[in-house]
Amino acid sequence: MEPLFEGATAVPTEDHQGDVRVHRLNGSAEICEHIENLAFVTHSEVLGALRLDRLTPPGRELYEYLTFRWLRRGVKIHYLFDASVLNDASALTYVRQISAAGAGVRIAAALKSNLLICDNRSALLCANSEEPEDGAVVTKEPDLVTVVRDLFSQAWEQAGGLGQVAEEPCCLTPADQELLTLILKPGKDRIRARELGVSLRTFHRRVADLYERLGVSSRTEAALVAREYIDA
CATH class of the missing domain: 3.30.870.10 (Endonuclease Chain A)
Structure with missing residues (x-):
């Protein structure tokens, strides 16, 4: 059985006589x-x-x-x-x-x-x-x-x-960073969704999830915290 935690040893499933214990x-x-x-x-x-x-x-x-x-x-x-x-x-x-x-x-x-x-x-x-x-x-x-x-x-x-x-800043994946960068660019959501290769509905759902994790509620607020998360 795989360890439960890093560095932990597996829990035995038999005793020394081979009797099943689980x-x-x-x-x-x-x-x-x-x-x-x-x-x-x-x-x-x-x-x-x-x-x-x-x-x-x-x-x-x-x-x-x-x-x-x-x-x-x-x-x-x-x-x-x-x-x-x-x-x-x-x-x-x-x-x-x-x-x-x-x-x-x-x-x-x-x-x-x-x-x-x-x-x-x-x-x-x-x-x-x-x-x-x-x-x-x-x-x-x-x-x-x-x-x-x-x-x-x-x-x-x-x-x-x-x-x-x-309280620590959330960790954004490269895909999250790409989405955040795209949100801050001028243009329409339909064009942004097309650039990501997703539907407009999926784009809006991903944006809403990203906003919630960032603790913001608008594009303007996202712009204020973007520098903490977007790689230079």
Whole structure:
């Protein structure tokens, strides 16, 4: 199994005698069903490491629904998110909402995969970091749950708080920089969209997302912050 975090070792799936110590889940349906079942029997604490950018829309919706449900029931939540959420407007909104609702949130620079620990009794680890909904392993073996919790705690200590990282300028990709440069040029949006090779609707959606990440609401405001993001 691939390490959960940079530098972490994989959690063993067998003991020295070869006895199976975990239960394997195959496919998103089994994983979602198991997580939903966990939600009903979890009463005190949830620890999670989440790569939202690698979940399908239904998978993200399930986590969002259960997170708010846990918070309403008074369950303590500590979530570790990958830094990719800082460049995803909808994901960042969700992270800020659960933080405001009482969840502990930190941002890791290089989160490898997804995991969930419930009430320190059960740990779920995604087996494929690139496709976390392809399969997962679950254990209730106390020693293994402790190992997973220790990995989470190490990553949590190394991560930054949401306020700390959110105040830093967002990181723009070369495509984002190209879009920002294009926005600042004189001309019509239809021509700009054609230059990018996208539809006008897609162009407007990309511009709206970029504005939200930059914290601006107009072309004029974008021009004021452009020098911070466009390479010389």
